[in-house]
Amino acid sequence: MTDLTRLTAAELAAKIHAREVTSVEVTQAHLDRIAEVDDAVHAFLHVDAEGALEAARSVDGDLAEGRQPASPIAGVPLALKDVLTTKGVPTTCGSKTLENWLPPYDSTVTRRLRKAGVVILGKTNMDEFAMGSSTENSAFGPTRNPWDRDRIPGGSGGGSSASLAAFEAPLAIGTDTGGSIRQPASVTGTVGVKPTYGGVSRYGLVAFSSSLDQAGPCARTVTDAALLHEAIAGHDPLDSTSVNVPVPPVVEAARQGATGDLKGVRVGVVTEFAGEGYQPGVQRSFEAAVAQLRELGAEVVEVSCPHFTYALPAYYLIAPSECSSNLARFDAMRYGLRVADDGDHSAEEVMSLTREAGFGAEVKRRIMLGTYALSSGYYDAYYGSAQKVRTLITRDFTAAFEQVDVLVSPTTPTTAFRIGERVDDPLAMYLADLCTIPSNLAGNAAMSVPSGLSEDDGLPVGLQIMAPALADDRLYRVGAAYEVARGPLLDRVPELKGVSA
């Protein structure tokens, strides 16, 4: 019998909808796989076996009664990043602060997934409040990269991407503030998409940096990502920053791309994202990918985006500023952790002691950075200047997209680094998001698609594709074409069975 965990979401959906296999069987296969390997990977913080099987039974019931599937991926299991609220199911954001919090409401993404008949297996590990590039900042221990368990799976959404590479789930949801979907996708050999800002509702996404956060699909193939993208995207009146325009035709674009024809597509190579700091194997993988795009018929030119080099410092002012305000609500008064509640401490002391105990070092570092950057007397120099840089970066993109349809770069300068290697060097850690941050600042769409394994360490490398805001479909056309040309990759992930934690 076929190993159901090895199939793509599209294949699983086809089998479930044709009633060759039930959603319950598919779900159980993934729950078994999680039970078997997650001790070694630690992709999940919470597995909701009961809820998943119930959702699967409901899909099977509908199909048995002859109803049309609720969506093209109805019945397919999914791993949800633990930063999106799930009614009555723990949502910790990787933080002690929310360790025992049970949200009373579903995020819009969660609600749309349920409506689409997607089976939520559980909640995936992440850097605390999505702050990090390695998932080492999770209060509940790091996730390991299925390609090499001594290495990081990227972050903040390391759990979601690792669950795909470990065949624990065929689909996952991530959130991307500075690269938290794309960089984990890159280092785990999976696909990750940050949709256009406003393309997917942020309602129920626990905010790190409101003007940058964006939820998006993670999958093992571009087509699967497109199917998931369509299920979660679209206008939401509960999110004022959600755009009220039709969802770009991403599934159609992926189908078109899969034919392998990129004639007439203009591709721009960002010249700023190369040279010092880029691992030779990553650089060569990227060059090979560009050559492949040319072979598929794309017209490739070099494009300069001069302000992209200022993106990282601007990001590390804007994101911490917003986070310092967004995380102020965790004060022990209404929900979450509360310490020193012994009658001897004032409310102010309880607030302060709880925040001291509940937040990890990186979260505290960013709250302090942001508090400082917003202080009167410093605001103009820091937050104000960063906003100006943001405008300049957006202009760079606008100018570039006048010449080309998509931009490409490596997703991240290196392959997965070793667990512990950069924990004491935040600046080195921040560099992992060098290439991904500009798209968050400008709000345009971007994807990471695997470009094979690096010849120097045998680890996955990601190709980043960037498209203008609201032109997410272009990512899927180019990504799908490239994926077909590149050939299979994930069949080379080490077998994890029998490996102990």
Add this chain to the structure above:
Amino acid sequence: MTAVADLMDYAEVVERFDPVLGLEVHVELSTDTKMFCGCPNLFGGEPNTHVCPTCLGLPGALPVVNGKAVESAIRIGLALNCEIAEWCRFARKNYFYPDMPKNFQTSQYDEPIAFNGHLDVVLDDGEVVRVDIERAHMEEDTGKSLHVGGATGRIHGAEHSLLDYNRAGVPLIEIVTKPIVGMGARAPEVARAYVTALRDLLRAMDVSDVRMDQGSLRCDANVSLMPKGGSEFGTRTETKNVNSLRSVERAVRYEMTRQAAILAEGGTITQETRHFQEADGSTSPGRTKETAEDYRYFPEPDLVPIAPSRAWVEQLRATIPELPWERRKRIQAEWNLTDEELRDLVNTGAADLVAATVDAGAEPGEARSWWVQYLTQQANAREVELADLPIAPAQVARVIALVNSGELTNKLAREVVQGVLAGEGEPDEVVEKRGLKVVSDDSALLAAVDEALAAQPDVADKIRGGKVQAAGAIVGAVMKATKGQADAKRVRELILERVGA
């Protein structure tokens, strides 16, 4: 406990110092729902029953602007002769307090929706003072804290605190004056007259309940003194908890006498928040602001900017009703009132009510008489403001109409008014329910007259003998028999007719 402050005699204060006032008025809008969520905007209710993820500041929840509140804000701005911003944003005001769910207040900072206006205020003697308005901006209210135990009723020293978030997120408009200078001894009166004018204006516009006792209109009074003839403002204090019109005047006056005593001794004023004590009219210090509070304002990233079109603004301008002072000018001319008569009307709070009663069809003299005499007595007996009596001008007009048509006597009319005040419904319903119609059927009256004359033949003889004034006893008997529902004048006529006098 603080010692009782030294106060300077008021006459000396105004001889030696010039007061500078700044008034900040917070108005709760009477919209159906809260500022950023769909919860009902209702005063009171079981604690924590009008709440949802957004107004509780739950992780992941997002705000959506209440369009009706924006409309009210623009209308208020227009009524205050303000410019309306072509583009404005919300900003986050960051500070920690348990009754603020997000630990930031969504407010407006350097981009208010309305700015640069004025309000003409009529003082007790008829003098008109123009108060310049700096700005009117939108924000959300906080929850309510109840600090239990401790001497002060404030959070410091309390044994525990109870929090009710029903009020959290209620739409507020904050109206800030420019510094009010040159008022001399009349500064306290100007402060009261300004808040009164603002209250009357907002009530006429039907945008708020403007109940100072319930906190739907709150005034913070900033007071400072500068040496007579000086131009540099002194250090100011901000007095809060001022919850009646009279208190506004008392608080300003108290602060002037307190600050003057300190300055005269060579002391310095501490910049601080003070609390008004209703019982003795004093102010007491709140927490000293050791350093200026840094609210780390920055643009609210969860909301998009508001750009009211000029066409919309003009549409809203057309909905501003006749303003109270314009109506007063009109009624003075129309009713031929002296300045003094008008002032009496205004000072009893009756002017607008009389005008509205006239608008509803009553004759001005009768309308005035009802409001200034009988209804003012009723308001005094109930210890409420005249306008807060549970009777509407239209209902008073109806009662007057019933008297004029002979269906009610004056005595019966007062009973009808009592019924309306007791919540028994519209005047006609009260007449119906209480059976208060005048007996206008002459045959019924004649029977009663004959009966009374037969019962007192000696009196009947006296009348016949020319002692017409003796008819009073028969009138009294008839009125008693008809339970006061007869028109006494008509009864008298019938008696005289009957005895042939």
